[in-house]
Every structure is written in C-alpha cells, then in structure tokens.
Amino acid sequence: MPIAAVKPKFNPKLKTTHFAVLYLIVLILAILLFPVAFGPRLFLSSLPFASFITRRTMSSSSPAYSQELYIAQLAVQRASILTKRVFHEKAKGTVDKNDKSPVTIGDFGAQALIIAALRHNFPDDAIVAEEEAAQLRTDENLKNTIWDLVRSTKLDDAASEQALGGAIKDADEMLDLIDRGNSPGGNQGRIWAIDPIDGTKGFLRGGQYAVCLGLMVDGDVKVGVLGCPNLPVDDKAPLTADIGSNQTDEGHGVLFSAVLGQGATSRPLTAVASSEGRAISMRSIPSDSLADATFCESVEAGHSAHGDQASIAQKLGITKPSVRMDSQAKYGSIARGAGDIYLRLPVKATYQEKIWDHAAGDLIVREAGGQVTDIHGNRLDFGIGRTLANNKGVIAAPAASHAKVLAAVQEVLNAKQ
Ligand SMILES: Nc1ncnc2c1ncn2[C@@H]1O[C@H](COP(=O)(O)O)[C@@H](O)[C@H]1OP(=O)(O)O
Ligand SMILES: [Mg+2]
Ligand SMILES: [Mg+2]
Numbered sequence: 001m002p003i004a005a006v007k008p009k010f011n012p013k014l015k016t017t018h019f020a021v022l023y024l025i026v027l028i029l030a031i032l033l034f035p036v037a038f039g040p041r042l043f044l045s046s047l048p049f050a051s052f053i054t055r056r057t058m059s060s061s062s063p064a065y066s067q068e069l070y071i072a073q074l075a076v077q078r079a080s081i082l083t084k085r086v087f088h089e090k091a092k093g094t095v096d097k098n099d100k101s102p103v104t105i106g107d108f109g110a111q112a113l114i115i116a117a118l119r120h121n122f123p124d125d126a127i128v129a130e131e132e133a134a135q136l137r138t139d140e141n142l143k144n145t146i147w148d149l150v151r152s153t154k155l156d157d158a159a160s161e162q163a164l165g166g167a168i169k170d171a172d173e174m175l176d177l178i179d180r181g182n183s184p185g186g187n188q189g190r191i192w193a194i195d196p197i198d199g200t201k202g203f204l205r206g207g208q209y210a211v212c213l214g215l216m217v218d219g220d221v222k223v224g225v226l227g228c229p230n231l232p233v234d235d236k237a238p239l240t241a242d243i244g245s246n247q248t249d250e251g252h253g254v255l256f257s258a259v260l261g262q263g264a265t266s267r268p269l270t271a272v273a274s275s276e277g278r279a280i281s282m283r284s285i286p287s288d289s290l291a292d293a294t295f296c297e298s299v300e301a302g303h304s305a306h307g308d309q310a311s312i313a314q315k316l317g318i319t320k321p322s323v324r325m326d327s328q329a330k331y332g333s334i335a336r337g338a339g340d341i342y343l344r345l346p347v348k349a350t351y352q353e354k355i356w357d358h359a360a361g362d363l364i365v366r367e368a369g370g371q372v373t374d375i376h377g378n379r380l381d382f383g384i385g386r387t388l389a390n391n392k393g394v395i396a397a398p399a400a401s402h403a404k405v406l407a408a409v410q411e412v413l414n415a416k417q
C-alpha cells in the first residue's frame, strides 16, 4: 500500500491545537506560581521599574519601616567609618561653635554622608541635623579637608554603597547637603533627626560617642539607630566608666537599632551590610530593691547635675558608684542590660535638650522594655521643633522601676526648692 494512502491515526491539526492549549496552561501556571516559589521580592525585582515597585508595593508584606531601617543602619555605619578615620588619621580640626561647644571635621563629614544617603532614598523627607555649613563656606582649607574625607569614605561592599546613592558630586554639593538639615521640625510628616557625633567631647577624649539617626512620623519616633564605635561589641560586657581610654578598635563598635513595635537589636558595627541583629532587652531588676542597679550619667558636670543624681541614687538604695560616659551610648548600654538607669537632671533651667540628642535612644530604650520621661513624668515630646522645649531632664529606667525612680527624682528636686 502506498504510503500516501495510509489513513492518519489522528488529525494533525487537532494535535497542534492541543499542544498550543497545553503550552498556554503551563505558561499561565508558571507565571502564577513563580512568586510563590521564588518570593515576591525576587519576582517584582525582575520587572521594569523594579525598585519603585518593590519600595511602594512590598511595604504591605515587609515589616513596617524595613527600608528606612536598612538605609539608616547603612548610613550610620558609613558615617561611623568616617569618624573613626578622623580619630585615627587626622588632627580633629576642632572649631568652637557659637554656644562654645566643640565641633570637628568628623561632625561635618558624618552629617554630609548621612544626609546624602537620606536624600537619595527619601527625597521628600525633612531633616533636622545638628550642624550647619556656614563656617566651611568661609574657610577653604577646612572645607577641602572635610571633602577629602567625605569623598574617600565608603562601605566595603559595592551594593550597600550603591544603596546609599554612591559618591557626593563635589565639595559644594557636600556643603549644600550639610545645610539640608535645617528643618524646623514639628509634628507633621516624616522628619529625620541626625546627631553626626553625639558627645563630641567624648570623641575628642577617645571615650564614648555615638552617631545618631532617628525617623519621626507626625512627631512620633518610628526608627532609631545608634552607632557606638567605642562600646564593646559584647552585650554582656560589664559597664565601665569611660572618660577616654583611647582603646583599640578590636572588640569594639556596636550598632543599636529599633523600630516602633518591633523591639530593639544590637549587632557589631561593621563596614558591610549584615543580617538581623540580636534582640536586646533591659535587665529586670526588682523595683523594691534597686541596690544592685547601675546608673549612668554624663561625664560633663555641665550637662547633667551630678550632685542631684548622687542624692537620688542614695535615696533608691543604689550602692554602686555611677558609671559616667558621654553620649547616647548611655541609652544603648541600659537597653542591652549593661546598666539599668540613665539620669540626666537639668543643670540650668534655661537649657533645652535637642531632639537629635534623644530621638534614637528614647525609642531603643522603650523597645527594650524601658520607660523614658522627663523629671515631671512626661514622655519626651519630639514634635514641637528642634528642641524638647516641653520637657526638662531625662529619666530612663526599666518600665517596672520607672515610677519608683521618678518619685525619688521628684523628692530630691522638691527638697531643693
Ligand atoms: N549645657 C548642656 N546641657 C546639656 N547637654 C548639653 C549641654 N551642652 C551640650 N550638650 C549636649 O549634651 C550631649 C552630650 O551629653 P553627654 O554629656 O551625656 O554626653 C551632647 O549632645 C552635647 O552636644 P554635642 O552633640 O555637641 O556633643
Ligand atoms: Mg555638638
Ligand atoms: Mg549631641
């Protein structure tokens, strides 16, 4: 029988249609299952306008403020590298400000780097930062020294550096960035608070200092990050007075972070992106017996009232001497249970605490199980401008003991009147 005469067993046209339908079903299934199999972030990142889509649409499935936390941590890490370079490599370039407090090339450089990262990632956000560039605009040498540091300070991994927006264009852009921190603050919208070096006196002594960044939304602190290059990495290390030991970097450098409602963490302060930190919490001390409590205070007698604080400690039955250290490292230290209580009683009735000196620390302590108020028992009010004009002094303690500490503070202060 001729081949042409053989009757086909099935219709080839029908077969092609079957295959086409089957192919379509498999394709649709693959598209539907891809996000489940490989994760929504990977799926979205493969689409055009990926970064826009991931930032805007993934916020519903990622924990709140995860992008802000990620950028804030990297920005603080990078700025901390700059401050350490200033300490080890350079003359500090101390300049006196109008209020007679010192500022160094490290303060200006760290502020420029942090603001550059924030402007790149959150261009619509307002910024309240401690320093301004006026002095640098009239001092070419100072400007160039800082520019030299800023343009050559980078994180170790290229991806993280890129996430922060990479290099600043030139020295003039650096000055403009520094001046972007001039927001008046307030209780509307998103405002970042920056202290590029908190505890400048501690920094100059080789003691404690902190690179501080907080995000407030409608006056409420949502994200707080503190880089403390001279604190021990070990959360369990005993708290020791630190008035400036010029310690080596070995075993030192810790990054504290918190997001409102998500707890507080610590992790080593490195030059690369890192996975999540360790959860930290305040020590639980029996509120009826604070004999074993450790309390922290400023090194500077001009910043908090050492005499009043000693009387309060005595009233509470605290037997150990206070641990004196500079900067918001005190907030981080009590948050991880290395100390228990931080007292900052006013020296002068007229001094207004600045929001950048407390925003990150306040959140980190509260997320670690603490309570932070002023001497009247009011929560710190970050929503009325660049200062805490509604508050006087700071009392930070484990939540269960705070009322008792506050009562002792008020007894001592009332007895003085
Ligand atoms: N008269 C003052 N009273 C309280 N705090 C002050 C005073 N002058 C400066 N500060 C700020 O106190 C903080 C240091 O506190 P501490 O003594 O606990 O380390 C710093 O932010 C410092 O500013 P700066 O950021 O310029 O160093
Ligand atoms: Mg200062
Ligand atoms: Mg400060």
Ligand SMILES: [Mg+2]
Binding pocket: 107, 130, 195, 196, 197, 198, 199, 200
């Ligand atoms: Mg400062």
